[in-house]
Amino acid sequence: MDESLPEGTTAAPQKGTVTQRAIDQIKAMIGEGRLEPGARLPTERDLASQLGISRSSMREAIRALTVLGVLEARHGSGIYVTQLEAGDLLETFGVVADLSRGPGLVELLEVRRILESTATALAAARITPDQLAEVEKHLTAMNATDDPEEILSHDLAFHRAIGVAAGNDTMAAILEGLSSRTFRARVWRGYQEEGAFERTRREHAAIHRALVARDPETARAAAAAHVGEVEQWLRTQLQP
Amino acid sequence: MDESLPEGTTAAPQKGTVTQRAIDQIKAMIGEGRLEPGARLPTERDLASQLGISRSSMREAIRALTVLGVLEARHGSGIYVTQLEAGDLLETFGVVADLSRGPGLVELLEVRRILESTATALAAARITPDQLAEVEKHLTAMNATDDPEEILSHDLAFHRAIGVAAGNDTMAAILEGLSSRTFRARVWRGYQEEGAFERTRREHAAIHRALVARDPETARAAAAAHVGEVEQWLRTQLQP
DNA sequence: ACCACTGAGGTGGTCCGACCACTACGCATG
DNA sequence: CATGCGTAGTGGTCGGACCACCTCAGTGGT
Numbered sequence: 334m335d336e337s338l339p340e341g342t343t344a345a346p347q348k349g350t351v352t353q354r355a356i357d358q359i360k361a362m363i364g365e366g367r368l369e370p371g372a373r374l375p376t377e378r379d380l381a382s383q384l385g386i387s388r389s390s391m392r393e394a395i396r397a398l399t400v401l402g403v404l405e406a407r408h409g410s411g412i413y414v415t416q417l418e419a420g421d422l423l424e425t426f427g428v429v430a431d432l433s434r435g436p437g438l439v440e441l442l443e444v445r446r447i448l449e450s451t452a453t454a455l456a457a458a459r460i461t462p463d464q465l466a467e468v469e470k471h472l473t474a475m476n477a478t479d480d481p482e483e484i485l486s487h488d489l490a491f492h493r494a495i496g497v498a499a500g501n502d503t504m505a506a507i508l509e510g511l512s513s514r515t516f517r518a519r520v521w522r523g524y525q526e527e528g529a530f531e532r533t534r535r536e537h538a539a540i541h542r543a544l545v546a547r548d549p550e551t552a553r554a555a556a557a558a559h560v561g562e563v564e565q566w567l568r569t570q571l572q573p
Numbered sequence: 574m575d576e577s578l579p580e581g582t583t584a585a586p587q588k589g590t591v592t593q594r595a596i597d598q599i600k601a602m603i604g605e606g607r608l609e610p611g612a613r614l615p616t617e618r619d620l621a622s623q624l625g626i627s628r629s630s631m632r633e634a635i636r637a638l639t640v641l642g643v644l645e646a647r648h649g650s651g652i653y654v655t656q657l658e659a660g661d662l663l664e665t666f667g668v669v670a671d672l673s674r675g676p677g678l679v680e681l682l683e684v685r686r687i688l689e690s691t692a693t694a695l696a697a698a699r700i701t702p703d704q705l706a707e708v709e710k711h712l713t714a715m716n717a718t719d720d721p722e723e724i725l726s727h728d729l730a731f732h733r734a735i736g737v738a739a740g741n742d743t744m745a746a747i748l749e750g751l752s753s754r755t756f757r758a759r760v761w762r763g764y765q766e767e768g769a770f771e772r773t774r775r776e777h778a779a780i781h782r783a784l785v786a787r788d789p790e791t792a793r794a795a796a797a798a799h800v801g802e803v804e805q806w807l808r809t810q811l812q813p
Numbered sequence: 814a815c816c817a818c819t820g821a822g823g824t825g826g827t828c829c830g831a832c833c834a835c836t837a838c839g840c841a842t843g
Numbered sequence: 844c845a846t847g848c849g850t851a852g853t854g855g856t857c858g859g860a861c862c863a864c865c866t867c868a869g870t871g872g873t
Contacts, residue, residue, distance in 0.1 A: 363672060396592065401668055406825065408863070409826095411825080411865095422668065428662065429659075429662040432643065432657050432662065437658065437659060503677060590825095592827090616852080628828085649837075651836095815872100818871080821866105821869100824863100824866090825862105829859090836851105838851090839851105840850095843844105
């Protein structure tokens with residue numbers, strides 16, 4: 334595409350659509366620090382006139398930045414810049430997991446295996462007593478019920494707690510997206526029908542033991558095996 | 574054929590905004606397979622009347638799904654579903670890298686270190702002669718010039734070629750986002766001013782040697798060290 | 814002096830209708 | 844048969860109108 338990025342910060346020649354230009358300009362304002370996280374933007378009407386476009390086009394631009402987690406519109410109040418933290422910006426990652434299929438699912442699970450194993454290893458080294466208690470809470474709750482829906486909830490919370498304990502919010506947010514509810518539900522529907530409940534419980538117990546022992550390498554192996562089990566099963570499902 | 578959503582997890586008769594509902598409905602259509610990748614959607618006007626909303630609101634919904642890489646609007650032709658591949662859906666990942674700052678940058682680089690090292694290890698085991706030639710091409714081109722802009726280009730292409738050789742398109746797409754042009758340019762501006770050119774060249778050479786030797790473990794270590802160097806430098810920059 | 818209520822103004826949310834810019838495809842033309 | 848052109852249909856843009864909601868100053872009571 335076009336290359337030159339001179340000093341002209343707001344230099345926006347006749348690019349693509351008017352709306353796309355507005356998106357880039359607002360994004361640039363934030364990138365250059367002219368709009369701090371949490372700041373309130375001018376009204377839609379003012380923004381539109383400032384950039385010389387109609388309110389309709391400006392609204393499309395705002396909507397685009399809203400779904401990306403960059404802006405937040407509060408009805409009756411105004412438009413605000415989000416905190417631009419990992420959780421805000423990576424929320425869209427869930428869409429990828431929800432709409433991927435076929436080979437893409439396996440690749441996604443492979444990425445999760447890599448990140449989850451590392452995150453679990455980090456957690457083993459850094460986890461605090463409070464965080465460990467949180468992990469244990471979901472572990473026992475998971476083992477105390479037979480309702481698949483509830484198991485899934487605590488399963489997600491179990492791994493989420495570990496992700497938080499790893500101390501890298503960005504990684505935790507990515508893992509959160511890779512483990513979105515619909516994604517897991519879709520994959521597990523068939524997997525757990527093959528009596529994988531018990532195996533899952535054993536694997537979770539192994540991860541927990543490694544965390545208690547503060548043994549990063551064992552934790553890494555246990556987490557990799559845990560995700561790898563599902564990954565391998567899914568791989569066979571795509572080989573009819 | 575629409576209206577009431579039968580039993581469901583989020584049984585909410587009247588959700589949020591009309592536009593958000595339209596976004597969810599279109600997303601659901603794709604998720605349920607009612608819209609195949611590459612398929613053409615009805616016109617904006619038809620879609621709007623089908624869902625009982627105005628064309629303006631429908632356009633906002635379409636715009637939202639467009640920036641997410643789910644839909645693609647072609648002026649004068651129609652609206653189409655993308656191929657829903659990794660590259661389409663993960664394009665938004667670059668926005669995260671562009672707008673993150675402070676501690677988030679280090680976390681992002683940590684994620685990249687984990688994924689890049691694994692990808693490089695996989696590449697060492699799987700890379701083909703053609704792919705290896707591609708890697709070498711950018712390596713030599715990178716060493717043959719002093720233009721920072723050109724070096725950056727070949728640097729990106731160098732790692733991109735390795736990511737492709739790893740055989741996981743999803744991981745390659747994520748790494749592509751984590752290494753977006755503006756992201757790298759921002760971080761390297763200061764880094765390379767401290768005479769890190771030579772060190773970067775040595776690290777790239779080490780990665781290349783490991784690929785030629787088809788030694789995954791050495792490749793993993795070399796890649797981790799390479800990214801880790803930048804990561805550590807950036808970490809010190811945030812401790813004033 | 815304090816607090817609860819109320820009203821008006823401002824904001825985002827939705828809708829409508831018109832026109833423009835571009836593409837696609839069939840028809841007339843050579 | 845190949846070429847060119849015109850038309851119908853599509854997304855893109857615009858302006859205005861009205862609605863739903865939040866905010867806060869002003870009011871009235873205690």
